[in-house]
Amino acid sequence: xxxxxxxxxxxxxxxxxxxxxxxxxxxxxxxxxxxxxxxxxxxxxxxxxxxxxxxxxxxxxxxxxxxxxxxxxxxxxxxxxxxxxxxxxxxxxxxxxxxxxxxxxxxxxxxxxxxxxxxxxxxxxxxxxxxxxxxxxxxxxxxxxxxxxxxxxxxxxxxxxxxxxxxxxxxxxxxxxxxxxxxxxxxxxxxxxxxxxxxxxxxxxxxxxxxxxxxxxxxxxxxxxxxxxxxxxxxxxxxxxxxxxxxxxxxxxxxxxxxxxxxxxxxxxxxxxxxxxxxxxxxxxxxxxxxxxxxxxxxxxxxxxxxxx
Numbered sequence: 153x154x155x156x157x158x159x160x161x162x163x164x165x166x167x168x169x170x171x172x173x174x175x176x177x178x179x180x181x182x183x184x185x186x187x188x189x190x191x192x193x194x195x196x197x198x199x200x201x202x203x204x205x206x207x208x209x210x211x212x213x214x215x216x217x218x219x220x221x222x223x224x225x226x227x228x229x230x231x232x233x234x235x236x237x238x239x240x241x242x243x244x245x246x247x248x249x250x251x252x253x254x255x256x257x258x259x260x261x262x263x264x265x266x267x268x269x270x271x272x273x274x275x276x277x278x279x280x281x282x283x284x285x286x287x288x289x290x291x292x293x294x295x296x297x298x299x300x301x302x303x304x305x306x307x308x309x310x311x312x313x314x315x316x317x318x319x320x321x322x323x324x325x326x327x328x329x330x331x332x333x334x335x336x337x338x339x340x341x342x343x344x345x346x347x348x349x350x351x352x353x354x355x356x357x358x359x360x361x362x363x364x365x366x367x368x369x370x371x372x373x374x375x376x377x378x379x380x381x382x383x384x385x386x387x388x389x390x391x392x393x394x395x396x397x398x399x400x401x402x403x404x405x406x407x408x409x410x411x412x413x414x415x416x417x418x419x420x421x422x423x424x425x426x427x428x429x430x431x432x433x434x435x436x437x438x439x440x441x442x443x444x445x446x447x448x449x450x451x452x453x454x455x456x457x458x459x460x461x
Contacts, residue, residue, distance in 0.1 A: 153249060154178075154186045154218035174214045185214035192223040200227070200234040207238055207246050216247050224250040225257035232259050239265050273308025276300065276401040282310065283317055287328070292321055296403070297330035304401055305337050340372055342406070345384035346413060352425060353417050357454040364450060374446040378433040385426040388414040392422070424456050 156162065160172035168175050177183045189203060203219065211217045221227075227235070239248065239262065250266060252258065283299045286292075302320070306313035316337070317328075324332055334341055344367055351359040367377055390396045391410040400407050414422065432449040439445035 154220060154247075155183075157218065157247065158183075158185055158214035158216055177213070183214075185211045185216060186218045186220070188220045188222065190222050192226040195227045195231055197228070197230045197234050200231040204234065204238045208243060210243075211245055216245050218247045218249065220249045220251065222251045223253075225252045225254045229259070232262055236261055274310050275308075276303040277403070279303040279306060279308075279310055279313045280403075283313060286314070286317065290321070290326075292326045292328060294328035295330045298328040298333040300402060300406075301330065301333045301337065301339055305339065338371075340367065340370075340376065340380050342384070345380060346409065348381070349384065349388065349413055349417065352450075352453050352456075353421065355454055357451060360450045360454050361447060364446065368443065374442045375433070375436050377446060378429060378436055378449070382426065382429050382433055385422060385429060388417060389419070389422050389426065392419060421456070425453050428452050428456070 155175060155178045156166070156168045158174045158178070159168040160174055161169040163169060168178075170176075170179065174183070174185070178186065187206070189199075207217070207219070209217075238246075242248070250258075250262075255263070255268070255270075280296070280299045280303050283302060284294075284296075287294050287299070299317075302313055302316050305316060320328060320333060320336055323336060331341075333339070344363065348360055348363055351357075351363065364377065368374075387400055387410050390399050391407070391414040394411070397407050397411055400410055429449065432445065436442065436445060
């Protein structure tokens with residue numbers, strides 16, 4: 153945005169031309185009209201007063217001086233107050249871009265003077281599509297399941313997804329396999345939860361306990377296991393209704409699998425399992441013998457449908 157508003161010859165669709173002096177200096181990292189400030193480490197009144205002094209010096213090149221303040225919610229109350237007057241009556245050539253992940257921490261007098269853009273999480277399918285484009289452009293070999301794991305791990309952040317992708321490409325010499333990504337990111341394969349749910353549905357306690365021990369043997373802790381189980385059961389409940397099946401993060405094949413298992417289990421069983429698993433996940437930190445605690449949880453889940461007494 154900072155680059156575009158200073159462009160001297162914007163294109164018909166409003167994008168920067170990348171050819172004028174302003175665009176070239178920006179691309180080379182030498183722009184004298186764009187300034188970035190990390191409010192997390194520059195959050196004092198003195199830092200803000202120094203910024204205000206710079207604001208009133210007209211731009212040497214370009215039409216606007218653009219100040220990008222990242223993590224703006226980290227500014228102290230006094231720093232916000234020192235900034236308020238300039239934000240209320242800025243010079244005509246000054247533009248401010250305030251970036252934050254915690255908008256509620258910005259004082260109302262500042263927020264009311266801003267045009268607010270709320271950025272939503274990027275859908276996993278869109279992240280996978282972009283990672284495919286990057287991988288194809290860079291000649292990286294990949295399995296689609298590996299990219300889906302990266303997208304889920306990034307939790308809606310494309311920058312995080314690209315960072316994870318880059319690290320894994322370097323670590324695996326450009327060979328991204330599903331199993332390799334799971335191991336490197338310490339992610340538990342969803343197949344385990346599908347198998348576990350089948351055991352619970354069949355009342356197969358021994359199968360559930362042995363599967364849990366296999367998971368523990370791979371280096372995953374009980375908290376990690378219970379959190380993943382709750383997420384899996386939630387996904388199954390969402391999958392009961394075709395209208396909410398789209399809420400599942402993943403490809404069509406994964407959604408079909410969730411839908412099939414959800415119909416096999418039914419709502420009463422899923423709701424009971426989720427209540428029990430959530431209760432045990434919440435109390436996990438208080439347990440002294442954590443492995444036994446998880447095993448008791450599995451015992452309750454596997455015997456939930458059996459007659460008592």
